[in-house]
Amino acid sequence: MLQEMPVKPLPVMLPPDLLAFLPCPTPAAWVQAALAQQDVLLLDHRNCELKAAASAMSLIARYSHDAQLAMSLSKLAREELVHHEQVLRLLKRRNIALRPLTASRYAVGLRAAVRTHEPAKLVDTLVVGAFIEARSCERFAALVPHLDDELAAFYAGLLQSEARHYDNYLQFARRFGGEADVRRTVDRIRPIEQSLIESPDAEFRFHSGCPASGA
Numbered sequence: 001m002l003q004e005m006p007v008k009p010l011p012v013m014l015p016p017d018l019l020a021f022l023p024c025p026t027p028a029a030w031v032q033a034a035l036a037q038q039d040v041l042l043l044d045h046r047n048c049e050l051k052a053a054a055s056a057m058s059l060i061a062r063y064s065h066d067a068q069l070a071m072s073l074s075k076l077a078r079e080e081l082v083h084h085e086q087v088l089r090l091l092k093r094r095n096i097a098l099r100p101l102t103a104s105r106y107a108v109g110l111r112a113a114v115r116t117h118e119p120a121k122l123v124d125t126l127v128v129g130a131f132i133e134a135r136s137c138e139r140f141a142a143l144v145p146h147l148d149d150e151l152a153a154f155y156a157g158l159l160q161s162e163a164r165h166y167d168n169y170l171q172f173a174r175r176f177g178g179e180a181d182v183r184r185t186v187d188r189i190r191p192i193e194q195s196l197i198e199s200p201d202a203e204f205r206f207h208s209g210c211p212a213s214g215a
């Protein structure tokens with residue numbers, strides 16, 4: 001049975017272009033699962049921030065000839081590491097012991113759609129980055145009205161950074177791939193993202209799909 005969620009209105013605004021970019025909203029059942037497992041939510045969120053920094057750094061290393069990309073992603077990676085430290089502090093305050101968690105299927109599922117030749121590989125990787133940032137942002141917004149004051153304020157602040165990161169990734173994708181190829185890539189990846197978000201998922205994670213019944 002679904003638990004009753006206290007709803008506390010907070011002014012959380014998502015950029016309209018970011019909402020239109022995503023193929024579907026987060027299922028209500030995922031929000032329920034997140035509220036029921038806030039320790040797993042926070043532990044996996046911590047992992048996501050670390051992976052976001054690592055992905056940005058890996059792009060800098062792989063495409064090191066592009067100074068603009070390197071500078072922008074270096075700043076982005078630093079922001080993700082600050083988020084990582086903020087989640088670590090929150091985990092400590094809440095006495096949630098650190099433990100390893102398996103990764104969700106989400107990023108692997110999206111990256112399987114990345115073309116293998118350049119420059120398409122870079123364009124697709126940047127578009128995948130935009131999807132991950134946009135979905136993170138949308139999930140923070142979906143959670144905020146139901147969280148305690150401390151976590152709500154933290155997530156409301158974070159979603160503004162992730163919205164900027166979504167924009168950064170998409171702008172760079174357009175720079176390397178051009179408007180038409182990026183549009184085609186977004187159209188190709190949207191149904192994959194939708195399926196990863198809406199199809200039943202046995203494991204709850206920050207980017208997991210719809211909780212399978214009984215999960």
Ligand SMILES: [Fe+2]
Binds near residue numbers: 049052083158161162
């Ligand atoms: Fe972040």
Ligand SMILES: [Fe+2]
Binds near residue numbers: 052080133161162
């Ligand atoms: Fe981010």
